[in-house]
Amino acid sequence: MGAKSYHVSACSDDLIRTLYFTEMVQSAPPPAVETRKPSKVExxxxxxxxxxxxxxxxxxxxxxxxxxxxxxxxxxxxxxxxxxxxxxxxxxxxxxxxxxxxxxxxxxxxxxxxxxxxxxxxxxxxxxxxxxxxxxxxxxxxxxxxxxxxxxxxxxxxxxxxxxxxDVNRNVMAPPAPFKNRRDYQYAWEYAENIAQLLTPQTGAYYEIWLDGEKAISAEENPEVVAARQKNGTGTIVHDNPEPIYGTHYMPRKFKVSVTVPGDNSIDLYSQDLTLVVITNKKGELKGFNVFAGGGLGRTHNKEETFARTADPIGYVQKEDVYDLVKAIVATQRDYGDRTDRRHARLKYLIHDWGVDKFRTKVEEYFGKPVEPFKKLIKFRYHDFLGWHEQGDGKLFLGVSIDNGRVKDEGDFKLKTALREIVEKYNLPIHLTPHQNALLCNIAPEHKEEIEAILNRNGVVTDLEKIDSLERFSMACPALPTCGLAVTESERAIPSFLQRIRALLDKVGLPNEHFVTRMTGCPNGCARPYMAELGFVGSAPLSYQVWLGGCPNQTRLAQPYTEKMHVDDLETFLEPIFVLFKKSRKKKESFGDFCARVGFDAIRSFSENYQPGVEAGNG
The missing domain is CATH 3.30.70.3340 (Alpha-Beta Plaits)
Known part of the structure; x- marks a missing residue:
């Protein structure tokens, strides 16, 4: 395909590239029709x-x-x-x-x-x-x-x-903390909501089926979002279709989006299909967004063609163009994602197969102009926002720890009763965290003691010193008995796992140690175990694949250390690894960073020669 020659005096390279991309998109043929048979779901x-x-x-x-x-x-x-x-x-x-x-x-x-x-x-x-x-x-x-x-x-x-x-955009994530004095956080919430609106299926089926055609009263859509959904000219829109962005076949698989601010990785940004990072100027005004794409954690045991992958930096987009770029990335996956093999259908495989440069070039065709260079970012950190915090507007919010996200009443522990009483009495909104906890927001300072009393009366711990740090930084998926994909336990197993790990750390002389532990009952990775410092992935009844080497801020992928560990072997399996960690760690080095630094060969060598009772607890 040829492109026109442009002769523009004093024309910048960016303008020339923009004109080139505009012409190329207008004359580009539609994507080639896939010759392989589409999957049944299509x-x-x-x-x-x-x-x-x-x-x-x-x-x-x-x-x-x-x-x-x-x-x-x-x-x-x-x-x-x-x-x-x-x-x-x-x-x-x-x-x-x-x-x-x-x-x-x-x-x-x-x-x-x-x-x-x-x-x-x-x-x-x-x-x-x-x-x-x-x-x-x-x-x-x-x-x-x-x-x-x-x-x-x-x-x-x-x-x-x-x-x-x-097979659509899933819930758009954003940092949960309700900081009213942080404009960057406010931008993240605003654009998370707007992108959720932009990518919401437009079919009337939902309201026809569940509400007999009556659309419930809800907040008006942002006019900018409505206009952006219909805007075309670069191939992102499917014309004469009830679904202008998705088309008749929607996406090849699920598509996950998040929006965050520099430094805040409470959302596990590297595990998302698409992440936007808010970029502001010195006055705190929104300028645009850094863009990551291609993360995803689902995989299948013994299928090497399936794998967990972290997102890549793609570039930067001005705030005025952000909806167009989101649509361009969605359209690229919509039109080129694999619709024949659902195991190979996520955006991460398209980027892996193509490479970032080819992917960016294709996105630019749909976008209609070049993507700007990525802006420098500060180091990301993980935040769970538990405990009491100032909102920045005179009110408070309280982060309540929920073990594996399960809000329930059980024995003397009555979290469900407590939350209902608090929300009912004080009319408080809740912000759910990506770590399955809940933030009670907009609390008047004079209600702090009353709310703590309600929680404590129902057996809910608000003192962070009384929450075991292993539990605080752990997650598990529901797994058995309800998930049809689960091959073993997760939510019901992890409490005993954490107790045994805590006892083992005490035994080897690491009484206050903690790290990010995550568990799933199958390899799909719903609790994001592949980003953990210690990940357990169900591989068979009562057995788990073990992943090591993720980091505390969830910016590095862990690696599979062993294919199958039986639950009865937890202590004998982990003890030599913890002993080596204690003997050879650098000052303040985390467990995940240690495993990544020394490497699995060194860990295996030490474990094979380890003699229980000789080295454990002697330091």
Whole structure:
């Protein structure tokens, strides 16, 4: 394909490149049609009439479950069909139930929505609410017959489940801390919300099915976002289609976006398909965004073509062009992502196969001009925002630790009761964190003691000194009994794992040590174990693959150290590694940094020659 020659006196290189890209996009042929057979899900999406069928028909049928075809489309509406394996004996029918996931950009949960979720959990669910690692909530145990009233109640309470699952943009993440005196944080929340609006499926199916066609009263969409969704000229829009950005087939797989500020990696930015980092000038005014793309953690055991990958820096975009660039990246993945092999369908594989330069060039074609060079950033740090903090407007927020995100009442521990009482009494919004915790926001200083008293009365610890640091920096996915992909335990196993690890650290003389520990019941990586300093990934019943070498701020990928460790071997497996860590670490070196520095060969060599009782605890 040839491009015109431009003769512009005193013309900058950027202008010449811009003119070139504009001409190239206008004359470029459409992407080549994939000759391989598309996956089954692509056909289901095409026949769904934009996410209506067969969900709408099967919802009216007097059955206790949806068909496999309907289940795939149901995901776009925010629900997974599950089987509670604890309640099913061999040979019996599956114990069908639904998991429902909310979409909360930046983790924002208004008080009326939280109280509705609390009520639904008791009326229709399993009496618990679960905070996710993407800053949303999940309800478990909902029967098919109760799905419609549940979704309707959520939407009528300023919530949504649309796009919380499925082959679309998932919940847009942002730092949860409600700092009212930090303009950069305010920009991050604003653009997280706007991008969530921009990439929300436009089909009317959601409201037709769950609210009988009545769109609930909600905040007006940002006019800039509405205009950006329809803007075309560079190939990002699918014309004459109810889904102008996604088209009939939506995305090849899920697409994850986050927005953050320099220095704050509470969102695990390197694990996202697309991350924007707010860039301001010296006056604190928004100038634009640094752009990362190509992160993703899902993989499959024994399938080397699947792997975890960290995002790459792509460039910088002015604030005026940010929606156009987001659309350009989405369109590149939409049109060139693999639709034949769903294991190879994420953006990370497209960038891996193409390389960053080719990917950037293709994005620039859709963008219509060059992407500017990446701006220098300060070092990222991980923040969990637990405990009491000033908001910057005279009010306070309190970060409450939630073990593995499970809000429940159990024995003397009544977190669910406490949160309901606090939200109800003080009308407080909640910000969910990417670490499955909750921030109670907009607290008047005079209510601090009362709120602490409510929590303490219900057995909820607010003193950070009383929370074990291993627990504080750990995460686990739900896994068994409800997740159909789980091969072993995770949420129910990690408390005992952490207790055993703490006892082992005490034994070898590292009583105050802590590190980022994460566990999943399968290799899909929902709790992001591949970014942890110590990651356990379910590989078989009662067995885990072990990953080592991530870092405390989650900016480096861990590596697989062993393919299978049985739960009974935890102490004998970890003891020599901890002893070597104690003997050979540098001053203030973290466990993950140590493992990455010394390398697995050195760790294996030491472990093979290690004699229990000779070296442990002698220093």
């Amino acid at each position: 056909g289901l999406k095409e026949r769904s009439n934009f996410l209506r069928e067969p969900v709408a028909t099967e919802l009216l049928q007097d059955t206790n479950h949806f068909s496999e075809d309907a289940v795939q489309i149901l995901k776009f509406h925010g629900s997974y069909q599950q089987d509670n394996r604890d309640n099913r004996a061999k040979g019996q029918e599956k114990d069908y139930q639904m998991m429902l996931r909310t979409r909360n950009p930046g983790g924002f949960v208004p008080p009326e929505l939280y109280l509705t979720l609390d009520k639904l959990a008791d009326e229709y669910g399993n009496h618990t609410i679960r905070a996710t690692t993407r800053q949303g909530f999940q309800l478990h145990g909902i029967l098919k017959k109760n799905l419609k009233p549940s979704i309707a109640a959520i939407v009528q309470s300023m919530g949504s489940t649309l796009g919380a699952c499925g």
